[in-house]
Amino acid sequence: MDSLLLARLQFAVTTVYHFFFVPLTLGLSILVAVMETIYVRTGNEVWKNMAKFWGKLFVINFVMGVVTGIVQEFQFGMNWSEYSRFVGDIFGVPLAIEALLAFFLESTFLGLWIFGWDRLSKRMHAATMWLVAFGSNISALWILIANSFMQEPVGYTIVEGRAQLTSFWALVANPNVWVQWPHVLFSGLTTAGFFILGITAYHLLRYIRSGEEAPEFYKLSFQMAAIVAVVGAIMVGLNGHTQAQHMVRVQPMKMAAAEALWETENPASFSLFTIGNEAERRDVFAIRIPRLLSLLAYNRLEGEVKGINDLNREYQELYGPGDYVPPIAITYWTFRIMVGAGMLMALLALYALYLVLKSRFTNAPRFLKWLPYAIGLPYLANTAGWLMTELGRQPWIVQGLQLTEEAISPNVSAGSVLFSLIAFTLLYGVLMAADIFLLAKYAKAGIEAAPAPAPEEIVEVAPI
Numbered sequence: 001m002d003s004l005l006l007a008r009l010q011f012a013v014t015t016v017y018h019f020f021f022v023p024l025t026l027g028l029s030i031l032v033a034v035m036e037t038i039y040v041r042t043g044n045e046v047w048k049n050m051a052k053f054w055g056k057l058f059v060i061n062f063v064m065g066v067v068t069g070i071v072q073e074f075q076f077g078m079n080w081s082e083y084s085r086f087v088g089d090i091f092g093v094p095l096a097i098e099a100l101l102a103f104f105l106e107s108t109f110l111g112l113w114i115f116g117w118d119r120l121s122k123r124m125h126a127a128t129m130w131l132v133a134f135g136s137n138i139s140a141l142w143i144l145i146a147n148s149f150m151q152e153p154v155g156y157t158i159v160e161g162r163a164q165l166t167s168f169w170a171l172v173a174n175p176n177v178w179v180q181w182p183h184v185l186f187s188g189l190t191t192a193g194f195f196i197l198g199i200t201a202y203h204l205l206r207y208i209r210s211g212e213e214a215p216e217f218y219k220l221s222f223q224m225a226a227i228v229a230v231v232g233a234i235m236v237g238l239n240g241h242t243q244a245q246h247m248v249r250v251q252p253m254k255m256a257a258a259e260a261l262w263e264t265e266n267p268a269s270f271s272l273f274t275i276g277n278e279a280e281r282r283d284v285f286a287i288r289i290p291r292l293l294s295l296l297a298y299n300r301l302e303g304e305v306k307g308i309n310d311l312n313r314e315y316q317e318l319y320g321p322g323d324y325v326p327p328i329a330i331t332y333w334t335f336r337i338m339v340g341a342g343m344l345m346a347l348l349a350l351y352a353l354y355l356v357l358k359s360r361f362t363n364a365p366r367f368l369k370w371l372p373y374a375i376g377l378p379y380l381a382n383t384a385g386w387l388m389t390e391l392g393r394q395p396w397i398v399q400g401l402q403l404t405e406e407a408i409s410p411n412v413s414a415g416s417v418l419f420s421l422i423a424f425t426l427l428y429g430v431l432m433a434a435d436i437f438l439l440a441k442y443a444k445a446g447i448e449a450a451p452a453p454a455p456e457e458i459v460e461v462a463p464i
Contacts, residue, residue, distance in 0.1 A: 017068045017428040020382075027232070029106075032058055040122045049447055080408060090165045140184055149174065151251065176250065198371045201369075205365055234346060248298075253308065253315070269293055330387065337380060352367075
């Protein structure tokens, strides 16, 4: 194992750990802001209790996200110094704006929200959570602007072997951003919807089994979460379709890998299930639906989708000798895990909404029993989607401009990267366990439990 492979594994570990917390932060911040706004407008204390309870879980998740996110930026200058040298003048711009504007906005007003319940007016206090939600989602936008340059470089010129920004507007208006950011936003809402659905279902089931009437708190939480989960899951699917069509145009190799499409087809078939020989780049066994991939790519039953072998030959002519094929099996299966989990979430959310509309969700123990387990579905889909997005771009770290093998720091030894990889994996594992423990503890306690933990108690678990 060399330093390149270890550095890639390290960045993958830290990114997956960090992205475990991000979608819930994005979605739950919006829902807590909506809950408190309804409380301000109606004066109904149930909505205030909802904002406090779900806000408490949001704070726990937010703290863990901050801790895991800080390390990533240091890796750019340590493990990936050649990447930073080549593209730092561009990549650093959105990262700096994200830190100075979005992160400090959300962290400052989250502090005001935590400590301001008895110090600020109702409207002002609700406004602080809206600013937290705005800051969180704008933070994601700036990160995705940076990432989108890696997927689809725009607004740059190469000067003395370094990429330099020629148009800030082109960077912000990158077409990849505006298919990627909505996908992440609605993924966050879906994650938050299933998070609330699962926890609320756990408590509703307790009341069903005890024969008692469930409090209005849980009923309203379930109704709101069902609506959000349906909207989020459907919009993720629709936006994912748009994202795939964009991918066919600008990253055709990623789409070919996601479909294990070895040769160019017109019309192109969609793979339901493929076992491939990656070394020889051919099918061993495949079940494919004729014309469906062309329909998904072009909204018509015909249209050329380029295959892996043809694209590799094109890239060799364009960029020189080499192998420009990403890891096929991982790209193929992560794509199907993401889509499969998304479709299952859509079905579960639609059935939950059906029960809400029929006023039967408080008398459906079999369905409620499975919803706590469904909390894991958006995390599975989010992680698989992120892996597919990044691995499907390989061997490029910046599409068409810099190979991943050219981006590694030349003076970092394999031993030092291995040591830090093990240390980060163990440390983040402890933080993950702490996060799950705290979330489970306060989620199971429910609204009937003692008041929310003091902020110091939460921060102590993961000091920054």
